[in-house]
Amino acid sequence: MPVTAVQYPVNLILTGEPCLVVGGGPVAARKVKGLLTSGADVTVIAVAASPELRATGVPVEQRPYRTGDVAGYRLVLAATDDPGVNRQVYLDAESAGIWVNSADDPDSCTFTLPSVVRRGPIMVTVSTSGYSPAVATWLKAQFEDTLGPEYETLVELLSQARNELKAAGRSTETVDWRTVLDSDMLEQIRAGHINEARERLQTWLLSLSD
Numbered sequence: 001m002p003v004t005a006v007q008y009p010v011n012l013i014l015t016g017e018p019c020l021v022v023g024g025g026p027v028a029a030r031k032v033k034g035l036l037t038s039g040a041d042v043t044v045i046a047v048a049a050s051p052e053l054r055a056t057g058v059p060v061e062q063r064p065y066r067t068g069d070v071a072g073y074r075l076v077l078a079a080t081d082d083p084g085v086n087r088q089v090y091l092d093a094e095s096a097g098i099w100v101n102s103a104d105d106p107d108s109c110t111f112t113l114p115s116v117v118r119r120g121p122i123m124v125t126v127s128t129s130g131y132s133p134a135v136a137t138w139l140k141a142q143f144e145d146t147l148g149p150e151y152e153t154l155v156e157l158l159s160q161a162r163n164e165l166k167a168a169g170r171s172t173e174t175v176d177w178r179t180v181l182d183s184d185m186l187e188q189i190r191a192g193h194i195n196e197a198r199e200r201l202q203t204w205l206l207s208l209s210d
Helices: 026-037 083-096 133-146 150-167 177-181 185-190 194-208
Strands: 018-022 041-046 060-062 075-078 099-102 115-119 122-126
Touching (some): 018 026, 026 041, 026 075, 075 083, 083 099, 115 133, 122 150, 150 177, 150 194, 177 185
Parallel strands (some): 018 041, 018 075, 075 099
Antiparallel strands (some): 115 122
């Protein structure tokens, strides 16, 4: 994939899907952890496994990568310290029509991995389309400092409100959610006044039915 390619953002649902990581170092361990967080069924092939990788609990096929090992997987990540091996993994996956990412080698990727900040159901991703992973990591840190746990509570409250509207047979797509989000709900949550925030939301919902 040329580094200048315009990328299409997407969140993959990998629960129970077979995914392969080739490589056994700390970088591979980080890739494995990300896949496990998403519920993927992870297989690792590596000549040697680092303590970080062993700590993930994922079984490791301790051997060199062999051509064709990508067969049967939905997603493949190459993260060895050998560019030649990573390139071969990419060529095999590309030939088999399997999405593949090669660590620190955008030209050997059919997708790139953004930096991710998670707060419960909230996921904020930052990408530079392969130009500068360092900038993406730096921006991630800015969001981590800004996106506190109160945002998770905010999402939970609005999710409940959305479900209530749906149960009442009302559309949630035409609702002006921005109005309540621009209120002081977040400040109330941040101050620990969850009940007050919930009451404000309920008052707002009642006003919609007037």
